[in-house]
Amino acid sequence: MARLLIIPVVLLALLTGAMIWSRGDAQPRADFVYVNQDEVGTLDPRGMSWTQDLRLSYALWEGLWRLDPVSMKPVPGTADRIELSPDRRTYTLHIRENARWSNGDPVLAGDFVFAWRRMLEQPGNYGYLFHYVEGAQRYKQAFADNAPCDFEAVGIRAVDPHTLRVTLAHPVVFFADLGALPPFFPMHEPSMRKFHVVDSATGRVSYDARFTRPPNLVTNGPYRLEAWEFRRKIRLVASDHYWNKAAVKCRTIDVLNFSDARTALLKYETGGVDWLSEINDIDASDLIARGRTDVHVFPGFGTSFYALNCLPRLPDGRSNPLADVRVRRALVMAIDKRPIVQNVARLNQPIATSFVPPGAFEHYIPPAGSPFDPKQARGLLAEAKHAGGEGLSTLSILYNESTENALVAQIIRKQWLDTLGVRAELSPIEAKIFRHRVRTRNYDLSRASWVGDYNDVSTFLDKFRSDSDNNQTGWSNPRYDQLCQRAAEEPDLRRRLQLYREAEQILCDEAPIIPLYHYVSCYLYRDNVRGLALDPRGMLMFHALEVRRP
């Protein structure tokens, strides 16, 4: 009998030991607490691409420009004086004398040169944003090919410790917007030095990722990284050396990690969280229906659409009916998008007939696009000699598995069958394989979405240029490419937008995509939270945050 008692005793001892080993420790609640739905991908601005990583990086770093907390427009940040040459290609940026890293070191022009050069030599997902800088693209490619390359030829230069000179390949009207983005943040080389990893074959230096972990990470923004517990939380503490520290209102910020949106919502409901930046559309619409005033719905920065494979032949070698623009237009015009927004998306999302979200860019008015018009749709299909769906094989709708995607696909399939007699089948698939199939253009139609990165129309329309890796439709139009290129180099704002509008008109007419609706974002926060901008891109200037507690 005594021997049997050993089992519970041992179990209890192990349990206590494991609990101590897991280092569960209680820390008082931070001044501001919000939730990330997944663990941060990386805290190295070079490799960031997820919204939550980019958002968090604004707390830790500051670029030459920063964003105004209310208007979210670029204003001088680490640079206090900015001069632009008459040909609008050369920026001379004077870095604030009192700009400091979180360890007290001054922020110097060389820190920007170091970070930007690293961006070219070990590019992350946003490496292409540097192509606007003179010589940068050539240098990046040559470096990757192990060809001779000279950084002197790149338009990035520290004139003196506090002056940075940037020469662009052509005038870029939105360069200030780019300069505020995380890929353009400076990096503190001395603190990264001990994480040097030298490649034995090439002799090239990279950095062990541990440099981003506390206490190693040195940043120049309003906050510094105090603690990072994997899958639990990140704690930020106001930096003592930030040049504008008087403006920082919350002393501490906790970023909690919740993989389940419902559990995060329950945490918010019980008061453990101040801000939920993501919430299920269903939960949000339920809360709104219950008259809750802490649900804040506002325009997003993206569009949900279907991409059509426009290549002349399908992957299995059959000729592709979707290569015919009349078939594509018929499919577009046969869809009534109202049930999608009302019954699936549920947050009163604006119905999309064109690609660029209306209102996303000042002064840009997207073309009207194709309306829901069953009669004309049938006419177009008949014109393509497929009246009533005759001679058309069953189209496959590819989507990554989710309830919402399935519902949208079902609605569209039914509408095509009822309106045009066109048959379609649903092909749900796992997300990674879905991306692989879309990228290899191994699909007929696929669910798609696009969210812009920076504050210029090109962040949307460049996607469909023939040379864009993100154009996965196989659609190509030389006139479209030409208009986009001309717009990119056009310094006059009005003319630029006109060129982009013409390009988008071509996109609407040729219908390589079926725009469904424009995204909205939904935040959940109570009215004791101030300084939280409703930014379409989901960004936030943390120093302006304030929580009034009773």
Place this chain on the structure above:
Amino acid sequence: MRRYLAFRILQLPLILAAIYLLTFFLTWVVPGSPFDKDDKVSDKLAMKLMAQRFHADQWQSFLAYYPLRIVRGDFGQSMQYSDWSVTDIVKSALPISMALGLFALSIATVAGVGIGVLAAVKRGGIWDFLSLTIALVGISVPSFVVASALLLFFCVRHPWFAISRCESIADLILPGIALALLPMAYITRLTRVAMLDVLSSDFVRTARAKGLSRAAVIWKHCLKHALLPVFTYLGPAAAATLTGSFVVETVFNIPGLGQHFVNSVRNKDQTLILAVVMIYSTLLLVLNLLVDIGYSLLDPRISVQEKAAS
């Protein structure tokens, strides 16, 4: 005995190596890239550099780089959470899952055996009915229902417990119960059946005839025998429970290892997949070995060789 043990222990690395190769092969043939993290196409150069950094540009370079390091306990960096090494991730997640699993296993064993014994002794009575109910509920109600119900009732309706906190043993109670229900159901049934079997055997009757009390016969003589099937079940059950549960960890937002079993595959995070598979396999193999050794301790009639021969 010793020879058999040595043989089993020598087998371990070979089985583990086979599991490693098989898992590696499976992660490699699945389409999609671990570095392809969102719908946007990443800079091609960036993707190439990432693959090189992880020695994942070719399968040969992956196999040449990682296995030797794993022996030293270094699983490499996570491909999804590139700031973290897999070893760091496992170090932060495994203790939590183990604490939770041990707690759940303790509840399951103590309650399961207790109720199972009572059910057998008072066959047809209220305890028997209770054991049947527990088994039915435990096996048929999925853990996400139990977990969500517990969360709603004890954290929201009656806020006796904090949501998603992992700081003290009290925080393990709700997820522990959710996790314990299934093994408890099995243990209850196993104990009951084995106990009924033993109760009707000759030596029990002899013991009673010799004048031993009922309690002494049940707890001292019968239980030892009745526990054998439970013990067999405990090996794999412990491996499964100690490495965490995806569902329970997600609902209660516990940063344990269980979620990585599912998420690493979803993210095609090869280094992390291999790490969790190896940890699970090692635990399973070691625990099964311990169970086999435990047999001979619990029941001297069974020697390890005999079992091996059978």
